[in-house]
Amino acid sequence: MAFKISQSNKIPAFLAMQVMEQANQMQAAGGNLVHLEVGQPSSPPPAAVCRALEKSLGHIASHGYSVAMGNPALRQRIAAHYQDWYQISADWQKIAITPGSSLGFVIAFLSAFDKGDRIAIASPGYPAYFNSMLALGITPQLLPARAAQDWKPDLEALVANGDIPDGLLLASPANPTGVVMRDVELEAVCRWCDKHGVRLIMDEIYHGLSFDEPTQSALAFTDNAIIINSFSKYFCMTGWRLGWIVLPDDLVQIAERLAQNLYISAPSINQMGAIAAFDCYKELDAHIPRYQENRDLLYRGLPSIFLGDHAPSDGAFYLYADVSALTGDSIAFAGRLLAETGVAITPGVDFDAFQGRTHVRLSYAGSTKEMKKAVQRINSWLAKT
Template identity: 35%
Template sequence: MNTKKDFLPSKRSLIEKFLVMDVLNEASNLEHSGKEIFHLELGEPINFIPKKLTERLNQFNFSKIPGYTPSNGMRELREKLETYYLKKNIKVNADDIFITVGSSGAFLLTFLTCFDPGNRVAIFSPTYPAYKNILSSVNIEVIEIHSKNKLFIDLDEIKNFKKIDGLIISSPNNPNGQIFDEKELKFIYEFCLKNNIRLISDEIYHGISFDKQTFSMREFGREVVVINSFSKFFCMPGWRLGWVIVPKKLVENFLRLSQNLFISCGSIAQKLAIDSLDCVEEYKKITEIYKKNKDLVLDMLGKTSWNRFTRADGSFYTYIDISKYTTDSKKLVKKVLNECGVALTPGIDFDAKNGNSTLRLSFSSNHDYLTNGMKKLTKWINQNY
């Protein structure tokens, strides 16, 4: 007698959840039931579209929507990005640029191109959780590098991890807003070069910096994969468009994977991205709003007992130490959401070792909305701690 086989999910699919999306789902359910919720959990930029882009949208003949594009992206967009970097005195070649389905597509293509199953790739914690989760899904071992101070990353810790195949670094960092200076980044580049470590630099928050300058890893040499996106500085998260600059020797393999996994990116999004690169000065004004938001958040939090947090050199997050009050950041986030109506992100999303005593707060919303949300949050903190 034949027994029916149960088709179970693959082991590679048993990765950790992206917890901020769980928070969003729970917050949305509460909103649906009629409760007012302030979303300070998501890293979603202000809803802003420059006039040039709205005009381009209005000009589209949607009966003649462009079809497939080359798998590495429209030539015009890649050449526009080449010019974008040249204005920063960084020389890149359009042939080494790939347009991707968001930065997520760039990470997947990069990991598959650069590493084999069983390779060891290091990440500095706290950091963006999708690095670890995507790497795990393709059977790459993740090495988490922790610093003595749970809120900040100490790049010198890499000296203890020479036997790795790859390293991912992000500056400005998510979740703590930390920006590494020129000397620190040059040290990382040269360390990886000396020890034959494939370096991947996540630069999606470039352009969103306040009192400290950002540097691209391409300023130190070409032996690095640089990933960026139109989602953050360019305020286009829903268009799902990113880009990656790869060393020349990886281009052919990158192209093969891109052709088979994604075929091409959305053509309308690419057309709009071409115009967005002409609107940099307008986007800089949005960064000024984030600076105003940051000052508000740090001032209001500083007057509560939750007064140990990062100053946010860049990105639009502050990372908060709540170790005096909990050892379960998920539980505290749920409590704040239900009692206060403010959604935050548990630190365990970013750091498996120390994240149960930290939270991330996003100040990427418009200023009035953020002000009202912070009033509710700080009132609740003062009443409970």
């Protein structure tokens, strides 16, 4: 008897997660691995956050549901964070806490779009955008981003082609390129979206991790965008599965109803602990020079044949390298590197429909010692191959 399975069966795997699983298995079998595949900080959450979590174990409320939009005290603290970081006054009642920003995207998609609507996304870009849109019946519209255009998509081409989408989803700092939009560019995108009635979803989950100057939130330039953020990256709380969204007026109620029905609430106890995270900027900022040092180490240590025409990596903790001089099959290339050196990297096909076969992503979120090991192993491998 054949039972029905859904069209979600066609959704591609998230290769970075698969590479991580393979690398973890090799490590469990005694392998000496260097992890450049995972997009997560190697540092623990701030000590005060862990203490707040421990303390909240004693409160009965921590063990039940929070309201669907999230613990009011945490939402108020996030609103204050917009004042602290961006000098923006945000209404805490329009902030929703989500189980990771991953669920924040689902809320954003389902609250603003219907099946068949088109959302434009940059390629290269974070693979789950494309894949979760497919799962929800939304059509991703790929906008090529190329080295020649600073890895930023060309929105005016959409106007010229009469191809204006229903939504636009952009990230800055971006994954996998590390490219950061300047404030004037972000403002221009917000104006463009407002002018053309395109709902902007701005992924700001790598905010706090830019190396030149702090990035402004899209909230400063428009009231119509959905802002997505997370505790996973700057705050070093990846496994806590907490994110947040700042909603425009017209989407607050629908997002609340979706949250009530899709997940009831984000983990309450983690929400209690997370309130303390906003008192820990100093401790968290201390990681940034390490990321920058790691990036510079890779830039300096890897040969140009491995880096190629790479993206500038001004933020997040990724380097998107052009390995076209070495391979036209980034999956096989990453597989060989892993098997022969123990260095795990992610093939570009995960992120990039156009140039993914000739690109790879390196995450430099780990320790500087690990970066040195990676450089040494890659160089001796290249010398032999």
